[in-house]
Amino acid sequence: MTSTQWDEETLRDRIAAELARTRVRTAGLTDAVDDDDLTRQHSPLMSPLVWDLAHVGNQEELWLVRDVGGREPVRRDIDDLYDAFKQPRRDRPALPLLPPREARAYVATVRKKVHDLLERVRFTDRPLVADGFAFGMIVQHEQQHDETMLATHQLRSGPPVLAAPSPPEPTARVGGEVLVPAGPFTMGTSTDPWSLDNERPAHTVDLPAYLIDAAPVTNGRYREFIADGGYDEPRWWTPAGWAHRRAEGLTAPMHWRRDGDGWAYRRFGRWAPVRDDEPVVHVCFHEAEAFAAWAGKRLPTEAEWEKAARWDPATGRSRRYPWGDEEPTAAHANLDQRHLWPAPVGAYPAGASPLGVHQLIGDVWEWTSTTFRGHPGFTAFPYREYSEVFFGDDHRVLRGGSFGTDRAACRGTFRNWDYPIRRQIFSGFRCARDAGPAAAARRAVPTGDA
Numbered sequence: 001m002t003s004t005q006w007d008e009e010t011l012r013d014r015i016a017a018e019l020a021r022t023r024v025r026t027a028g029l030t031d032a033v034d035d036d037d038l039t040r041q042h043s044p045l046m047s048p049l050v051w052d053l054a055h056v057g058n059q060e061e062l063w064l065v066r067d068v069g070g071r072e073p074v075r076r077d078i079d080d081l082y083d084a085f086k087q088p089r090r091d092r093p094a095l096p097l098l099p100p101r102e103a104r105a106y107v108a109t110v111r112k113k114v115h116d117l118l119e120r121v122r123f124t125d126r127p128l129v130a131d132g133f134a135f136g137m138i139v140q141h142e143q144q145h146d147e148t149m150l151a152t153h154q155l156r157s158g159p160p161v162l163a164a165p166s167p168p169e170p171t172a173r174v175g176g177e178v179l180v181p182a183g184p185f186t187m188g189t190s191t192d193p194w195s196l197d198n199e200r201p202a203h204t205v206d207l208p209a210y211l212i213d214a215a216p217v218t219n220g221r222y223r224e225f226i227a228d229g230g231y232d233e234p235r236w237w238t239p240a241g242w243a244h245r246r247a248e249g250l251t252a253p254m255h256w257r258r259d260g261d262g263w264a265y266r267r268f269g270r271w272a273p274v275r276d277d278e279p280v281v282h283v284c285f286h287e288a289e290a291f292a293a294w295a296g297k298r299l300p301t302e303a304e305w306e307k308a309a310r311w312d313p314a315t316g317r318s319r320r321y322p323w324g325d326e327e328p329t330a331a332h333a334n335l336d337q338r339h340l341w342p343a344p345v346g347a348y349p350a351g352a353s354p355l356g357v358h359q360l361i362g363d364v365w366e367w368t369s370t371t372f373r374g375h376p377g378f379t380a381f382p383y384r385e386y387s388e389v390f391f392g393d394d395h396r397v398l399r400g401g402s403f404g405t406d407r408a409a410c411r412g413t414f415r416n417w418d419y420p421i422r423r424q425i426f427s428g429f430r431c432a433r434d435a436g437p438a439a440a441a442r443r444a445v446p447t448g449d450a
Contacts, residue, residue, distance in 0.1 A: 008122075008123055011132050015132050015136070015139075016115065018408060023107075023142070026142060037049070037156065041092070042156040042157070043152070045089065045422075045424055046155060048092060048093055049149055053107060054082055054103040054107065055082040056145050057111075060138050061073070061113075063134055063382075067134070068134050069121070074113065075106060081096070085389075132193070134382075140196070144409055147409075151424055155424060158269065160268055164340045165338075167334055170346030172358070175345075177212060178213075178356050179210075180210050180212060180308055182209040183206065184205065185306075186202050186205075187306050188201060188202045192320065195411070195413060196414075197387050198372075198374060200377075208434070211434075213357075214356060214357055216364055217279065217428065217429055218279055218345055219275060219276050219278050220277060222253070222291060225290075225291050225294050226251075230294050238286070241289060244286050244420075253265075253280055253281065254423045256274065267341050278345070280429075281342055281364050282423050283427060285299075285367045285396045286420055296433070298432060299369040299429060299432065300368055300431070301368055302369075302397045306413070310353075310413075311354075312354045313354060319412060320412055322352060323353070328361065328362075331348070332361070333401075335401060335407050336406050337404050340403065343403070360399075361410060361412070362401050365405075365416055365427045365428065366427075366430055368396065368399060372391055372417040390417060396418065397415055398416040398417065399416065401414065
């Protein structure tokens with residue numbers, strides 16, 4: 001979507017459709033379990049599902065009902081309960097949270113008021129509502145919490161409650177590395193109307209040539225790292241990474257267990273054999289960095305990841321997505337919780353970048369080596385707490401989205417971040433390395449029939 005693409009009537013329809021589509025997903029994630037499961041904390045890393053449910057309604061009330069609409073509060077008395085900065089996740093189960101029925105009624109009341117104001121709002125009144133930004137921000141916020149709730153479902157015990165079809169099988173042979181030539185490219189955006197503040201502004205970054213994996217690191221390759229004693233060799237780990245590996249007793253990705261001579265992986269309550277051609281998921285930054293060192297490579301910087309994903313060598317411009325500017329479809333990427341695990345490498349040839357880098361969008365969030373900071377010229381908007389308070393050395397940037405990321409909250413400029421020890425998120429990685437004199441000889445396997 002571009003700022004000149006929609007007239008006001010079309011924009012209203014688009015916003016209404018996105019709000020409705022998002023709420024269907026939220027309802028599916030919260031209706032799938034009983035009230036006991038909704039109010040239980042399944043991990044100290046996560047909120048009770050019912051907290052997330054009321055929180056998305058509270059944010060919608062704060063920004064759309066009160067700020068954009070200028071309406072009276074629906075429930076001012078619960079603002080502090082659902083303030084993510086005032087209430088650490090570990091403490092939320094002890095709060096006097098709205099019970100499930102009341103939480104559902106609250107978010108429904110807020111949504112009714114939002115639909116009423118959507119019919120009257122002018123999208124030119126101020127920057128917060130220009131091009132429907134505030135509504136797009138709320139859609140993305142709810143979708144981000146939906147992915148968080150999906151991660152909570154992965155952590156819960158008990159019988160499975162979620163189901164989805166398997167991802168598509170590979171239709172292309174993908175392997176090796178892709179050479180990204182030296183030179184400048186445009187990173188970030190100044191024009192995407194629903195982009196968030198940390199994606200802005202567009203700026204030029206000049207990079208030396210480098211090689212990047214044509215696909216995310218697979219389970220098969222990661223199993224080689226494990227079999228070669230990768231978790232037992234301090235030389236592959238940074239001091240911080242090795243200290244964390246020892247303290248937590250890490251021996252394999254989260255949710256893996258030994259299964260005879262191989263491995264099994266628990267997906268939303270179901271155990272299945274680890275499939276070698278799927279991207280590895282549920283690894284932390286330290287594990288990704290150790291694998292890269294073992295493989296004689298490194299993690300890409302955030303700029304290297306984005307250039308591989310967006311830069312078109314034929315035109316010199318940066319695309320919105322690897323495949324172009326059009327919205328993602330089921331042929332482009334594994335997004336929108338259509339499936340409940342990463343697709344095998346080679347399943348989305350239509351989503352490849354012009355350089356031949358595959359599955360950059362969807363499947364797994366990809367760790368980069370970059371700490372989270374603002375782009376040059378960054379301005380917090382509309383509030384510091386979305387991005388700026390997280391800037392610094394504590395968080396590493398992840399890019400690309402996962403199978404649990406919605407298309408509204410994923411594009412070639414979208415930035416995610418987390419602590420380097422986190423692995424309950426749907427995180428994987430690919431590797432990169434500096435280009436030597438003979439680097440141009442190594443390229444990705446051409447796309448074709450498998």
